[in-house]
Amino acid sequence: MGNEAIAMGAIAAGVGLVCGYPGTPSTEVLETVAKHRPEDCYVEWSINEKTAMEVAAGAAYAGTRVLVTMKQMGLNVASDPLMCVEYVGVKGGMVVLVADDPGPISSQTEQDTRTFARFSKVPCFDPSTAQEAYDMVQEAFELSEKYGTPVFVRPTTRVSHGYADIEVKDPEEYTKHTPEGFIKDTKKWVIFPRASFLNHQRIEKRNQELTKELSASPFNRIEPESESTVGCGFGIACGGISYTYAMEARKELGDVKLLKVGTPFPFPEELALDFLEGLDQVLCIEELDPVIERELTYICNKYGMNVWIRGKVEGYTPNAGENTVDSVKKVMARFLGKDLKTPVAPQLPPLPVRPPVLCAGCPHRASFYAVKKAMAGKKTLYCGDIGCYTLGNAMPLDMVDTCLCMGAGLGIAQGVFHTEPDTNCFAFVGDSTFFASAIPSVINGLFNQADFTLVVLDNSTTAMTGHQPHPGTGRTMMGKTVPAVSIEGVLKGVGLTCVETVDPLDHEAAVACVKRVAAEKGVKAIIFRSPCIAVSKPSGKCAVDADACIGCRTCIDEIGCPALFFADDRAVIDEAQCTGCGLCSQICPVCAIAPAGKEARHE
Amino acid sequence: MNKNIILCGVGGQGTVLASRLISAAAMKEGLPVQSAETIGMAQRGGSVFSHIRIGEGVNTPMIGLGQADLVLGFELGETVRQLPYLKEGGKVIAADRAVMPVTASLAGGYDPSVMKEYLTANVPDLTIVEVEEAFKELGSSKVLNLLLLGSALHTGSLGLSKQSVLSAIQENVPPKFLDLNLKAVQFYK
Secondary structure (H helix, E strand, C coil), rough: CCHEEEEEEHCCCCCEEECCCCCCCCCHHHHHCCCCHCCCEEEEEEEHHHHHHHHHHHHCCCCCEEEEEHHHHHHHEEEEEEHHHHHCCCCCCCCEEEECCCCCCCCCCCCCCCHHHHHHCEEECCCCCCCHHHHHHHHHHCCCHHCCCCCCCEEEEEHHEEEEECCCCCCCCCCCCCCCEEEEECCHHHCCCCHHHHHHHHHHHHHHHHHHHHHHHHCCEEECCCCHHHHHHHEEEEECCHHHHHHHHHHHHCCEEEEEEEEEEECCHHHHHHCCCHHHHHHHCCCCCCCHHHHHCCCCCCCCCCEEEEEEEEEEECCCCCCCCHHHHHHHHHHCCCCCCCCCCCCCCCCCCCCCCCCCCCHHHHHHHHHHHHHHCCCCEEEEECHHHHHHHHHCCCCEEECCCCCCCHHHHHHHHCCCCCCCEEEEEHHHHHHHHHHHHHHHHCCCCCCCEEEEEECCCCCCCCCCCCCCEEEEECCECCCCCCCCHHHHHHHHCCCEEEECCCHHHHHHHHHHHHCCEEEEEEECCCCCCCCCCCCCCCCEEECCCCCHHHHHHHCCCCEEEEEEEEEEEEECCCCCCCCCCHHCCCCCECCCCCCCCCC | CEEEEEEECCCCCCCCHHHHHHHHHHHHCCCCCEEEEEECHHHHHCCEEEEEEEECCCCCCCCCCCCEEEEEEEEHHHHHHCCCEEEEEEEEEEEEECCCCHHHHHHHCCHHHHHHHHHHHHHCCEECCHHHHHHHHHHHCHHHHHHHHHHHHCCCCCCCHHHHHHHHHHHCCCCCHHHHHHHHCCCCC
16 A cells, blocks of 8 residues: 555654654554554654644654654644744654545545645655655655755555555665754754744755756656657656556557656756757646646746646646546547547446445434434534534434534634524534544633533544544553543533533433533533444344334434335344444334344333 | 456445455465555445556556456446446456445435346346355355455456465454355355
8 A cells, every 4th residue: 555655665764753643545654654663663643733743843853753644634734833844944854744635535625735845845755656655755754854854745545545566675774763862952943033034045045956956856757758759749747646647548649758747846847848848738637736737837937948838727637636547548638639449438327326424323323313303493503523423414414514624613613603692503523533623612612701512422533534542542552551531521621510421322311411411501511422333342233123113214214324224114224234223223203123132112 | 467357335345355355366476466445434335446457567556447357346336337447348246235325215225126137238248146145154244245256266257366365365364254254255166
């Protein structure tokens, strides 16, 4: 896997500290380091990306080689320390691994870390394959130490989650790195306006020089044209996974001259000049922002070259979404004026639509349903957040009115309250998200006299990204068991007086709890505590007594559990999926569903 | 040898493990492999697929339309969804299984027999695998992935030897489930 290759590359480079916050498609990098970590390498899931960036900076100040990992949304959280660390500089190599998500497949935005690289002035590597990711990470550490700057490695989903066999170093070939330790020097490590002015000049000069140095990097190269295409005047410029698609298309369309960009910032200017020489038109193939396209346009202007740079800006290629093998082949054929042998698309029958849903037995379903029942008929606002529980928006639950970014639901609930105080505002947040980014907003609401109900959906794990530990789990990535941080303790500690904990799978008690807490004034909290079905044992299977079932569809229409079906006018439970959570058995109006290991309660 | 294989199904059916086993088996035979999988939110009951490309001269893990030699379908509707990727004359092995989306339970469902008829009418090289009997005999419905892998192996569609697939299973499946999985992969003889 590309992410595993990045992790192994970091280990080969002698990384001494790895930290980050989970986020698809970046998560497996840190997990792989933790699995294969050498004895002198420290690994942690930090509480959020900002803290991770600061932990990484501290270790790099002390001369350790550090890797900090996150997805592109996380870079926004970490941008405050990163922007400043670029000015202050580092001593140990600091690689910032940010995985981008064209599509987007599992993200809120299609932001481009290559653009962030230009903005933050941080050099950026953009791998096309798992092998290149492995090699680039090691090169990124070298560059980082040579210039005392953090360096981005920025794979996209298809590179991070693509698998390939790769060549790796033997452990004897690994770089050994012994950190020098932190050496006091306030002129260096304390950021001040005067020093920042000088650092700004230094950084601009360095990045200008890097455009030359990186032109010689093996990650930037011109793929030679074949005899049949020499002098045709057409060129292709690309990077990332799109490079692999373009190379695939060249097999069919001919070996047209191709510029592969592995360091989109600083851009390999000299190499680009060589590439542009003799060309009339260049097609840029890239995902997300037109980074290569703008750089080439700029270079043509700078050197007075008359080459038509084509791509996203004029709408020749799509400006949103992922590229595919087929979309790249198609646009290259159009650009080169060639006919394509396209397979005839079969006329398919209408296919089932499968939006992602909460798993069968997921305790979040019961939590949302309890709030829905308790607040029926009242004016409500349900602010969702980032995690599995975003899926509470799906029918029939329909319990997510807003979703923005990590921890945002609490602030949004407060803003709506200040505008329409008669609305019962709820903010739903998962346990990991609570620790990552909800706590300051709880205090904000308390201090500024807002009125809303915080609902913490505590399933004892970071479920969406694959079950990472967090402060509430009491397990660290170093394999230690430590005192768990109590969510109730945090809330009561900052001054909340109404904090109730309830098992959402006890439907009656959960509804009563919601009614009680929602009636209180100010900021109050409900903690729905029940473990994720993926980290707990199923308690058996529920079963429908077909003779007692009256076919009213209440269970199916109310809770939308994927284990519940309707067949022959009766509810049916798919045993392969049912975890025995028992929510359906508690809401059946005729008690026809037997909870796990028990008889149905009907008379 | 060059082989493009697509595995498809619904999140939770075990396509990821099957895909990794095929890749591991190919590597045992010294063949270069590239693959890609659906990971993340779509795993929660959504449509999932894996692309596997075995052989020299492959640039990208993604398979283009009309390029797959084999589609291994874990679910009838999902099998049909991937047909545009099937090469002319390519093979389809599909489990005789339908998973109803939750939305279908609310809105009335879809008819698996329509999918089966479509496959029969449009795919000359089609194997439909009846899995219910195997589930009963093996005492588990969680071996769908290994049953299909076994069927692909048995019909020679993988281009890989039984030995390398079996040893890939031995190395990649937790000991607790090993026996069941080995039985499942050899169920169709």
